[in-house]
Amino acid sequence: MDDKLHIGKQNTNKVLWICVNILNIARSLDSLSFEINMLAKNGSINAARVDRSKGQMMVPLVAGLSDISQQIRTEIDLLKTECITLSRKISLCSVSTRRHYQYRKSLIQSLNRLQDQDQNPLLDQSENSQILDIFTSKKRNTVNSLSSWLDEKLSDEVGELERANLEKVASKSDGSQNQFQVFTQESIRIIQAAIKRLERIEKIRLTAKYVASYISINVAYLEAGADRFHGLVENINSIVQQLDEQQQELIKYAEQGQRLLQTMLSQRN
């Protein structure tokens, strides 16, 4: 039992660690979006300087960069909020796991004591599989399996007081188990939303890449001032490249988190 608790704790810690990593990368994406915005501003100035008719086509392109920067920032802010919500849910998963095991351990100790009183125990307490069977019931209703166990295994009537207490503890144990499942499912939903958001950021990145190539094409038609835009294109491409790398990292973490959460859920079913 303690092993299971240990693995559960490890998994929740891993998911928390993933949240922290996503948050850190999201913060660095903030600075990339700021850089895009700066490029847009510089680009506008340069577009105004070049020959009036030729420079005109550059204006909407560099203005597009400003929109891209804003779109990235919006998505990143939402991603950060999702990470914080996810961390809270994961903490609640961890709390309900702890509660579940505390109640479960208490119940096992009470049942061991009752069995000791009733007969000489044949099994080592920690290995008492008959007691542990109560918790592996397919119906996942510990209160019902506990009642049958008390009726079947103990020859003497268990006092009403003790029975009421044990049933209460069993129902709290089930309750915390159910809470764990609810919080884990909510966490999975949040991480899935984060993955969708990352896909949206990827689309924005591709737009930025497209804008860079389009500026590059239009630069060819400029008679003067083309140099000013070569640097802009290079800078956009470098940011797009960095965005791509960080995006890959983010997706890796998010998918890893999703897998861990699904494992947590299946291990407890």
Next chain:
Amino acid sequence: MKSKVIYKEQGHQWVILGRDTERADNVIDTNEYLIINNGNAILLDPGGIEIFPQVLAEITRYLNVEEITTIVASHQDPDIMSSLAMWIDLCPDVDVYCSWLWTGFISHFGMGTKLDLLPIPDQGMEIPIGKSGASIFAIPAHYCHSSGNFSFFDPISEILFSGDVGSALLPNMDVSLFVEDFNTHIQYMEGFHQRWMPSSTALKGWVRRVKELNPSMICPQHGCIFRGEDVARLLNWLETLDVGKINQDANNAELNQNISMRRKKKED
């Protein structure tokens, strides 16, 4: 974990829970106490989260857990209160009392649950045992261990729960629940008090207050219960005990030398 009824008269009962052999050996052994009065119960210093399952399993023998109406904490330590969130999860309507000094601190044991703690003022207060009509009294014990510290006196049984005052670190879990030979017991208490009690003046004040109460038993949070003649023996012993003693200069030279070395390394 063992449990034993130490007082029972006319629907009023004291139960001690302790000598826990199932706890991990890095966890200090503690005594928890339960006062039951006509279907209402107070849990005194419910204990740490590590021993919650044992305490709960033992308590189920004595009362319906829903009858726990009140929890009191002598002070803020984790061995006193870190299980609080579990108890509140189990008994959501329970009233929890602790020194006003620690309400904000103990709330950190919430485990996702908001803890609404009832503050005990420095001068102490009367605390009802649910709707039983009976009460216990919070007796100031500040700076006898913690800076916001209380003992709890029950005028029906005349028992005083003293928290860490009178506590002992026992050599094994087979030691009797009650002190059998006071002079032999001193060795288990002495170090505990000298290091964990900060003020001899505060301790003398506490002894004076407790002598006035003249309890029939003194029940500490660690170690053995004092009853009969041992109550006065404990109070007299505490009255003259020099506590809060530590060599302020111990290891100072070595520490300073190491700090100097680090500083020198930084400069190089």
